[in-house]
Structures are given as C-alpha cells and as structure tokens.
Amino acid sequence: xxxxxxxxxxxxxxxxxxxxxxxxxxxxxxxxxxxxxxxxxxxxxxxxxxxxxxxxxxxxxxxxxxxxxxxxxxxxxxxxxxxxxxxxxxxxxxxxxxxxxxxxxxxxxxxxxxxxxxxxxxxxxxxxxxxxxxxxxxxxxxxxxxxxxxxxxxxxxxxxxxxxxxxxxxxxxxxxxxxxxxxxxxxxxxxxxxxxxxxxxxxxxxxxxxxxxxxxxxxxxxxxxxxxxxxxxxxxxxxxxxxxxxxxxxxxxxxxxxxxxxxxxxxxxxxxxxxxxxxxxxxxxxxxxxxxxxxxxxxxxxxxxxxxxxxxxxxxxxxxxxxxxxxxxxxxxxxxxxxxxxxxxxxxxxxxxxxxxxxxxxxxxxxxxxxxxxxxxxxxxxxxxxxxxxxxxxxxxxxxxxxxxxxxxxxxxxxxxxxxxxxxxxxxxxxxxxxxxxxxxxxxxxxxxxxxxxxxxxxxxxxxxxxxxxxxxxxxxx
Numbered sequence: 001x002x003x004x005x006x007x008x009x010x011x012x013x014x015x016x017x018x019x020x021x022x023x024x025x026x027x028x029x030x031x032x033x034x035x036x037x038x039x040x041x042x043x044x045x046x047x048x049x050x051x052x053x054x055x056x057x058x059x060x061x062x063x064x065x066x067x068x069x070x071x072x073x074x075x076x077x078x079x080x081x082x083x084x085x086x087x088x089x090x091x092x093x094x095x096x097x098x099x100x101x102x103x104x105x106x107x108x109x110x111x112x113x114x115x116x117x118x119x120x121x122x123x124x125x126x127x128x129x130x131x132x133x134x135x136x137x138x139x140x141x142x143x144x145x146x147x148x149x150x151x152x153x154x155x156x157x158x159x160x161x162x163x164x165x166x167x168x169x170x171x172x173x174x175x176x177x178x179x180x181x182x183x184x185x186x187x188x189x190x191x192x193x194x195x196x197x198x199x200x201x202x203x204x205x206x207x208x209x210x211x212x213x214x215x216x217x218x219x220x221x222x223x224x225x226x227x228x229x230x231x232x233x234x235x236x237x238x239x240x241x242x243x244x245x246x247x248x249x250x251x252x253x254x255x256x257x258x259x260x261x262x263x264x265x266x267x268x269x270x271x272x273x274x275x276x277x278x279x280x281x282x283x284x285x286x287x288x289x290x291x292x293x294x295x296x297x298x299x300x301x302x303x304x305x306x307x308x309x310x311x312x313x314x315x316x317x318x319x320x321x322x323x324x325x326x327x328x329x330x331x332x333x334x335x336x337x338x339x340x341x342x343x344x345x346x347x348x349x350x351x352x353x354x355x356x357x358x359x360x361x362x363x364x365x366x367x368x369x370x371x372x373x374x375x376x377x378x379x380x381x382x383x384x385x386x387x388x389x390x391x392x393x394x395x396x397x398x399x400x401x402x403x404x405x406x407x408x409x410x411x412x413x414x415x416x417x418x419x420x421x422x423x424x425x426x427x428x429x430x431x432x433x434x435x436x437x438x439x440x441x442x443x444x445x446x447x448x449x450x451x452x453x454x455x456x457x458x459x460x461x462x463x464x465x466x467x468x469x470x471x472x473x474x475x476x477x478x
Contacts, residue, residue, distance in 0.1 A: 003025075007168070009187055013070065016190065017036065021076065031080075032078070034073060035095035037070060037072045039165075046095060056077060080100075090138065097161050102133075108154070133158060147214055159172050167217050168189075177460060183205055195249075211231060214226035233458070234459060237463065258284075262289030264451055277302060278298075279302065281304065283344045286372075290344050299341075301366075302361070333364040337366075351397035381463070397434075405427070414466070419444050
C-alpha cells in the first residue's frame with residue numbers, strides 16, 4: 001500500500017515532513033522518499049532510499065541537512081515505486097507522490113509511448129506508476145484537469161500529493177478508497193494518509209477530504225479546487241488491519257472500531273473459555289472488546305517482542321516473512337498452561353503462520369485454542385489497493401480450499417461468501433481443521449459494517465463479498 005505526508009509552513013518544516021512521513025511506516029515497507037521546496041532559492045531537493053533492510057528514520061536522519069530552510073515538502077512510504085518524482089512541465093515544476101494501484105498500467109504505458117511520450121523511471125524493470133500518473137496529469141491544461149484525466153484513465157485507485165512552487169495540492173482517489181486528512185497548526189497546514197502523524201507534531205484535524213476532492217494548501221489557508229464526488233468506496237480493511245490504532249478515517253477511530261467490533265461479535269458467543277487474548281498488533285483492540293463483551297478477563301498469553309520487531313518490518317520475501325512472523329511473537333507458557341484461551345486476530349490470508357503459531361500454543365500447554373477473526377473470510381483478492389497480502393486470489397487459503405472442494409477456485413464464490421451457507425460452513429470447518437484450532441469463527445459482514453459506523457454503500461467490501469456497494473444514496477455500483 002503506502003502512506004504520505006506533506007506540509008507547507010511559514011517557517012522551516014523539514015522536521016515535520018521527516019517525522020510525519022515516518023508515522024506512515026506501518027503502511028509500506030519497500031521505499032521511502034522526501035522532496036522539499038526552498039522558496040527563497042526557488043529550488044527542489046529530493047532523497048529516496050530502499051527500506052527493505054532498514055527503517056525510514058535510519059535511512060534519512062543523516063541527510064536532513066540538505067533540506068535546511070525549506071518551507072514546504074512531501075514524503076512517502078511506499079510498497080511500490082521509487083518516489084517522489086520531480087517534474088518540469090508546462091504546468092510548472094512540481095514533485096509528486098502517489099498511493100495507488102493501477103491495474104491497466106501496461107495498456108496506459110503503451111498508449112503514452114504511442115503518443116511519443118517516454119518514461120525515465122523504472123521500478124524492478126517495470127513502468128514506474130507514479131511517473132505514469134505524472135504523464136497523464138500533465139496532459140491537462142491545469143492541475144485539476146490533469147488530475148481528472150488520471151481519474152478517468154486508471155483502473156484501480158490513486159491518491160496523490162503535489163509539491164508545487166505555490167503550495168501543496170492534495171487529491172484524494174475519485175472513489176475515496178484511500179484517505180487523505182488535512183491538519184492545521186499555527187502557521188502551517190498538512191495533508192496525510194494517517195491522522196496518527198498529527199498529535200506529536202501539534203497538528204489538529206481540520207477536515208477529511210472527500211472522494212475525488214482536490215485542495216491546495218498554503219500557509220495561509222485551504223483552497224478547494226474540485227468538490228468531492230457523491231459516491232464513495234473507502235476500504236473497510238483499513239479499520240480491520242492496516243490502520244494504526246490512533247488513526248481516524250471518516251471520523252471513525254481505528255481502535256474504537258476494533259473494540260466495538262469485538263464487543264459486538266462476542267454478543268452471541270457462549271464458548272466456555274478462561275480468558276481472551278489478542279494477536280499483536282491489530283488483534284489486540286478487538287480482543288479487548290471481545291473480553292468486555294463476554295465478561296471474561298483479557299490476558300496477554302502471547303506478546304510481540306517490540307524492541308527489534310516493530311510492525312512496520314515486513315520483508316518482501318515470503319520465506320523471510322514467515323520466519324519474522326514466528327520470531328516476533330513470544331508465547332507465555334505461564335499464562336497458557338491448562339487454559340482455554342480465545343484469541344482474536346484481524347484476518348486469515350494464507351494461514352501458514354497462524355497454523356505454526358497454533359501449534360506452538362498447544363505445545364506451551366494451552367488446553368483449548370479458540371480463534372475469532374475480525375472480518376469475514378477473504379474470498380477475493382483486492383483489485384483497488386496494493387495490499388501486499390492479496391497479490392493473487394490463489395494465495396488465499398479460502399480459494400485453495402474452494403479449488404479442492406469444487407475442482408475450480410472460482411466456483412460458487414457467492415455461496416462461499418454467504419455467512420452460514422452450507423458451503424461457507426464447510427469451508428470454515430476445513431480452515432479450522434487445517435489450522436488445528438478448537439473452534440474458529442469469522443465475523444459477519446453486517447457486524448463489521450456496524451462497528452465501522454458508515455453505510456455499507458460508502459465502504460468497499462470487495463475482498464469479502466466481491467462487491468463494492470449496496471445500493472443506498474451516495475454510492476453507486478461500478
């Protein structure tokens with residue numbers, strides 16, 4: 001996926017861009033970058049680093065001096081391209097960062113090449129999608145026309161920040177699949193993917209951009225350049241998994257949602273257990289709500305070793321990811337021995353690391369291991385957001401089981417996505433058996449949507465039910 005931060009101020013803002021970008025580190029693991037504008041010298045400067053074997057702060061701390069005196073800047077943590085890019089065009093000079101997934105990138109690249117355009121940047125031998133967005137953008141006579149041209153052409157999603165010589169332009173994806181929030185403090189405005197970037201930098205939330213909305217930020221205020229679209233499809237998985245606990249999307253805090261999600265799911269769970277535990281990190285908020293809903297104690301029967309395994313460390317290599325998943329979680333035998341423990345987790349994707357963890361829990365003395373999942377089964381890969389966990393439908397444990405049961409991984413998907421249908425029950429039981437769990441339950445889609453607190457038609461739930469909206473005012477079907 002990815003996350004960005006940008007600010008424009010009356011004074012030097014290098015520290016804000018540096019720390020604000022770092023607070024998006026849980027959203028990406030491959031590359032980080034910063035671009036700054038020095039208004040006195042009328043010059044741009046940028047720096048990009050690979051983050052696959054290090055962290056954003058350690059890569060950039062030693063180079064901040066080159067940005068001294070800059071009063072506006074943008075930064076990015078990305079799972080895709082090397083960015084920011086600095087562009088010189090008929091619209092003027094600007095730097096650009098994107099949080100995007102472009103499914104038709106090859107077709108668009110071919111179209112642009114046929115128009116005698118050229119690409120200067122490559123990412124792992126492929127077209128750099130941020131450069132592609134920039135080339136689509138500069139086809140417009142204005143920045144707004146150019147951004148609308150991006151919206152018209154791409155299949156997927158794209159939110160962006162543009163650092164110009166006259167402030168920062170923030171443009172949210174036309175369907176609002178990824179968020180942008182505006183913050184304010186004395187003498188400065190900021191735009192970011194995560195509100196968790198604001199508190200320690202003394203920003204207060206000014207407002208959330210609507211889908212497709214475009215604004216320009218200057219130290220003196222906000223100029224709306226394009227009003228928001230009526231339709232919206234913000235990703236529901238942001239609250240379930242990717243969002244940092246202190247972040248808020250559309251006015252709904254992540255940790256509040258997770259607590260309520262667990263509490264609501266626990267309302268009809270009569271399983272006899274001794275305690276509830278969350279799988280760190282994103283299962284903890286749900287587990288606290290689940291414990292409250294069941295009237296059972298919350299205990300930390302498993303903990304993450306935070307000194308060297310922060311959440312943001314997610315290697316690109318699958319074998320190494322599996323090893324990291326095992327090494328960073330340490331079970332507590334003294335809290336497990338002889339107990340019936342109910343664990344809460346955000347989701348089950350491939351199921352491999354959860355299977356290994358369950359085996360360890362029983363080895364360390366757990367009498368029963370019950371698992372409760374914050375969302376419905378993931379049946380469909382995400383075509384809209386670049387989740388590293390959903391590159392292929394066949395990586396999902398659900399689709400592998402469906403293929404074994406039906407002979408075709410695409411057979412009867414609607415039946416398997418329907419809670420409590422015979423196909424759904426058979427699939428969940430097979431997942432439970434393979435993972436070695438005493439019991440397994442997934443959340444109902446209706447319960448998850450209720451916990452988020454937005455109408456379903458304004459949420460994207462494609463990975464659960466294959467659809468994005470459900471026919472209410474303000475959402476339209478694609």
